[in-house]
Amino acid sequence: METRSHLEKILKKGHFAVTCEMGPPKNADIEILKKKTKILKGYVDAVNITDCQTAVVRFSSFASAIIALSEGLEPVMQMTCRDRNRIGIQADLLGAWGLGIRNLLCLTGDHPKFGNHPQAKPVFDLDSIQLLSLVKGFKEGRFINGEEIKGEKPNFFAGAAANPFADPFEFRVKRLAKKVRAGAEFIQTQIVYDVERFKRFMELAEEEGLLDKVYILAGITPPKSFGMVRYMKYNVPGLMVPDELLKRMKEAKDPKEEGINIAVEIIQQVKEIPGVKGVHIMAIEWEEAVPEIVKRAGLHPRPMEPEIQPPFVVEKVVEVEKIVEKPVEKIVEKVIEKPVEVIVEKIVEKPIEVEKGLEGEEEMDKIKGVSIEFLIEMITNLKAGLKNLQSGMEHIEETLAEIEKQLLGRKPKKIEKVFRKIEEIPEKKVEKIAKEERKEKEIKEIKTEVKVEAKPEIKPEIKVEEKPKEEKEIRKPKKEIKEKVEDIGKTGFKGTYRDLKTRAEGLSEDLYIDKSSGKIVEVEIGKGEKAFKVGGTEVLPFYSFEGNTGQPLKIAMEILDIVPEDWPETLTKYFSDVFHDPGLWAKKCVEEYKAEAIGVYLIGTDPNFKNLDVKHAVEVVKKVKEAVDVPLIIWGSGNAEKDVEVLREVAEVIGDRGSVIGPIVEANHRTLGATAIGYDLPVVASSPIDVNLAKQLNILLENVGVNLDKILMDPSVGALGYGIEYTYSVMERIRIAALYAQDIKLQAPFICNVGREVWKTKEVGLPTDDLWGEAEMRGIMMEAITTVCLALAGGEIFIMRHPKAIELAKILFNSLS
Amino acid sequence: MIVAERRHLSEILKNIEPYNKVLILGCRGCVAICSTGGDREVEIIATALRIARKRQGKPLITYEATLIRQCDPEYLANLPELMKDAEAVVSLACGVGVNLIADLYPDIRVYPGVDTLFFGANTQLGVWQEKCRGCGDCIIDLTAGLCPIARCPKNLLNGPCGGSQNGKCEINPENPCIWHLIIERLTARGELDKLNEIWEPKDWRTYLGESPRKRIREDLIKNNKREG
Numbered sequence A: 001m002e003t004r005s006h007l008e009k010i011l012k013k014g015h016f017a018v019t020c021e022m023g024p025p026k027n028a029d030i031e032i033l034k035k036k037t038k039i040l041k042g043y044v045d046a047v048n049i050t051d052c053q054t055a056v057v058r059f060s061s062f063a064s065a066i067i068a069l070s071e072g073l074e075p076v077m078q079m080t081c082r083d084r085n086r087i088g089i090q091a092d093l094l095g096a097w098g099l100g101i102r103n104l105l106c107l108t109g110d111h112p113k114f115g116n117h118p119q120a121k122p123v124f125d126l127d128s129i130q131l132l133s134l135v136k137g138f139k140e141g142r143f144i145n146g147e148e149i150k151g152e153k154p155n156f157f158a159g160a161a162a163n164p165f166a167d168p169f170e171f172r173v174k175r176l177a178k179k180v181r182a183g184a185e186f187i188q189t190q191i192v193y194d195v196e197r198f199k200r201f202m203e204l205a206e207e208e209g210l211l212d213k214v215y216i217l218a219g220i221t222p223p224k225s226f227g228m229v230r231y232m233k234y235n236v237p238g239l240m241v242p243d244e245l246l247k248r249m250k251e252a253k254d255p256k257e258e259g260i261n262i263a264v265e266i267i268q269q270v271k272e273i274p275g276v277k278g279v280h281i282m283a284i285e286w287e288e289a290v291p292e293i294v295k296r297a298g299l300h301p302r303p304m305e306p307e308i309q310p311p312f313v314v315e316k317v318v319e320v321e322k323i324v325e326k327p328v329e330k331i332v333e334k335v336i337e338k339p340v341e342v343i344v345e346k347i348v349e350k351p352i353e354v355e356k357g358l359e360g361e362e363e364m365d366k367i368k369g370v371s372i373e374f375l376i377e378m379i380t381n382l383k384a385g386l387k388n389l390q391s392g393m394e395h396i397e398e399t400l401a402e403i404e405k406q407l408l409g410r411k412p413k414k415i416e417k418v419f420r421k422i423e424e425i426p427e428k429k430v431e432k433i434a435k436e437e438r439k440e441k442e443i444k445e446i447k448t449e450v451k452v453e454a455k456p457e458i459k460p461e462i463k464v465e466e467k468p469k470e471e472k473e474i475r476k477p478k479k480e481i482k483e484k485v486e487d488i489g490k491t492g493f494k495g496t497y498r499d500l501k502t503r504a505e506g507l508s509e510d511l512y513i514d515k516s517s518g519k520i521v522e523v524e525i526g527k528g529e530k531a532f533k534v535g536g537t538e539v540l541p542f543y544s545f546e547g548n549t550g551q552p553l554k555i556a557m558e559i560l561d562i563v564p565e566d567w568p569e570t571l572t573k574y575f576s577d578v579f580h581d582p583g584l585w586a587k588k589c590v591e592e593y594k595a596e597a598i599g600v601y602l603i604g605t606d607p608n609f610k611n612l613d614v615k616h617a618v619e620v621v622k623k624v625k626e627a628v629d630v631p632l633i634i635w636g637s638g639n640a641e642k643d644v645e646v647l648r649e650v651a652e653v654i655g656d657r658g659s660v661i662g663p664i665v666e667a668n669h670r671t672l673g674a675t676a677i678g679y680d681l682p683v684v685a686s687s688p689i690d691v692n693l694a695k696q697l698n699i700l701l702e703n704v705g706v707n708l709d710k711i712l713m714d715p716s717v718g719a720l721g722y723g724i725e726y727t728y729s730v731m732e733r734i735r736i737a738a739l740y741a742q743d744i745k746l747q748a749p750f751i752c753n754v755g756r757e758v759w760k761t762k763e764v765g766l767p768t769d770d771l772w773g774e775a776e777m778r779g780i781m782m783e784a785i786t787t788v789c790l791a792l793a794g795g796e797i798f799i800m801r802h803p804k805a806i807e808l809a810k811i812l813f814n815s816l817s
Numbered sequence B: 001m002i003v004a005e006r007r008h009l010s011e012i013l014k015n016i017e018p019y020n021k022v023l024i025l026g027c028r029g030c031v032a033i034c035s036t037g038g039d040r041e042v043e044i045i046a047t048a049l050r051i052a053r054k055r056q057g058k059p060l061i062t063y064e065a066t067l068i069r070q071c072d073p074e075y076l077a078n079l080p081e082l083m084k085d086a087e088a089v090v091s092l093a094c095g096v097g098v099n100l101i102a103d104l105y106p107d108i109r110v111y112p113g114v115d116t117l118f119f120g121a122n123t124q125l126g127v128w129q130e131k132c133r134g135c136g137d138c139i140i141d142l143t144a145g146l147c148p149i150a151r152c153p154k155n156l157l158n159g160p161c162g163g164s165q166n167g168k169c170e171i172n173p174e175n176p177c178i179w180h181l182i183i184e185r186l187t188a189r190g191e192l193d194k195l196n197e198i199w200e201p202k203d204w205r206t207y208l209g210e211s212p213r214k215r216i217r218e219d220l221i222k223n224n225k226r227e228g
């Protein structure tokens, strides 16, 4: 019997074959590959080496296959049509055959869009079936152009993939037949979870008379977690996951164990289906599971040891490496002293010792039935788990202690060092004091030093209750709002920050990382030194573990063109000295409250309110422009017609500052859009809480010539308790569409006009009382929390009013990011 | 038609920075139909450019004209006349028009005002979709009139790939899997057997292999000569 590879031999002899998949690393470390090979050796007949699967750049399949070969594990080299044209493919195949690779899997390949280089030009000169024909042509001694191969001809044991679960179902078998005709000798199928459908597929294949012509290996993947199967069910095209399986994984106490059980069960079931000649195990980034599955499925030990001829260069590769481990001088000596052949011999000698050691280890492994690596990893995981548990317990303890203290006024010892702030403040009574004379204490800005926990469920501790009376009484320091806000910064978020990666240790990344393929455009606001950009994120809000979160969030402070009439005293007291002059007002915001941008609300121009004229607006804007150098956001009254009149003239004044103008609505998009492109200004596109209307307005604006990188979307926001949930869900939907459905027309950043919504609510106007607590803190909290909610929904720039609310919002942003 | 998209104003501005008098030249062909380079757009862009330049303190004089086609020397014949006072021209035609101007009038400084995208159909108001890639060797006689070169992201000739599900393309589920449609059509016509044949690799020379491509009709050339 002529066979070219070990895998072929196993299949031809009628043994039930076992292959599995090995993903090369995303770096140049061959040790990783060697380690993986060691785990798998002896458990599988051949190992598939993926060719940059999912279009992510990795150690090449060709080179990895050579490493596997040199480690004594037979590779199945995968070759896709995505990255090479027919010239490149043929060249690699000649090389691969020459170096001793015998099994080849011919694939079309995943589109670059799914990978980490979506910008790449996809090649797809051939498709998988044409690639199979090409390989067949090689056997017959022809290149794809018909030219004869003079000399050694590659004669691969050629395979292909088949997906019994993709559509159209009936055509799937026909396509399989095509592959067989094109030269496929073995087939590895897509993951089988739906055994019934797979059975039907096999029956159809039988009817087509394919079962005698090709060896079919069923694809097996042990599910690792409930999240993974759910992901596969809903997000992987061409994969069918029965609900039953979802349920099992959901209820499993030990999901990994259950996953292995499931894999073993499926192997046993498919083994009974006529025509199934083996299994192909794809344990994605979980190669350690393979030996376990093979053993439990009763497929270990493998029927035959492979006789593998290592590629001739590899001995040298191994040698070079071994030498490097030794002191440098010696190497030099050896290299100089001895002719090449001798060195090679030497090398072969040395590794033998090492190999012996390895064999010993392997023996041990066999006794225990688990590989050492597997054990080590298990123990590490266990350790990490215990540590997590411990820190969790500590946290609960702290919290309990805090509650105890609050309720009983006790000061438990255990937590003293954690609650540094509390310790400093001697005795406190829970007193409510309606109005306090405000004296700004000069307390230096203390930056948040406590490392923050990114978990959203941890709420800031806000000490509203501390209200001692006299400043002179040092033992009862007075707590100003400012300090309270700072307190949050200092003690609000406890615990040590551990990034998601650490917390999800042991889980494969693709279970919790769902990278988007879209990107929010960046909009530049303002000109010159103080200009900034918003947008640019490629992930959902604060998902920094998934990728680039883009530009930092920004907050603009709002001023009005008139003296505010309905602002509560808790807000006016910060600005009443400058209400008379918008210029001074803006200056105070920038100099005293460090505003990074100023929002100018031209409310006085509203025809239904004061109906002030264009001249007034222009004057106000001029004053502000001259007073401050930060970017401006000019917000008209919201009356579509009046805004056209007003903003046109205003644009003339602020054009050179690159200020934002808005709101543009559908009714005035043409005229205001033209103004905006004329002066090259970013705009606020306002739409009434609706995904489609938001999109439509963006499209309309683009048609006029306003590009997306000049648009800030205002989805119309509501304050906490005043419809924020609608805003939230619409924003969230827009953002998901923009990032995950590549809805490019929605890829603009959000602007949220928070201040005006919050400060008109009833709650901020109510006086301090026992039930509602202190008035000012209430307003601050409402504004800050509204802002944070909207940031969680995707908001990028916020217009706010209360200086302390802004401070608090910033602290919360910092803690979250 | 050839579908194009208006370039960013700042790019156009950068191109015409050195000039004070510029001709904005539209085209009544495809770009007018896809609302990118017709009379209306010429007016909008000219206005926008003037305002922008006024703001920069370098006022711009614009001349506006729209030709029947810019891809035909005949219609370009009076371009020098239109350019009498202008120092440069921003063409809102597709890349073909811009190239032809550059070929015919080496002294005229011509800049593209649009990005040329693809050959497409106007499937609904405001939506254009690519349908053909001009591969030079049409195969859609075998695929029920649906083009796998332009409409399958992997250009499969022996599709569909394993990602086709529920009739949608795995690359972008907003698009149909064109191979799914092809199979549906051929099944309905009782011609599915056509697909049993293995489709040979395409000869891409007619597409990208020997560009720029040229088409010659000897008879027309001869007639032309006789007349001329």
Ligand code: SF4
Binding pocket: B131, B132, B133, B134, B135, B136, B137, B138, B139, B140, B147, B148, B149, B150
């Ligand atoms: S096969 Fe070529 S010419 Fe025919 S429609 Fe497709 S791209 Fe156009």
Ligand code: SF4
Binding pocket: B151, B152, B153, B154, B155, B156, B159, B160, B161, B162, B163, B164, B165, B168, B169, B170, B171, B176, B177, B178, B179, B180
């Ligand atoms: S799903 Fe269909 S259209 Fe999309 S790449 Fe696959 S075969 Fe082509």
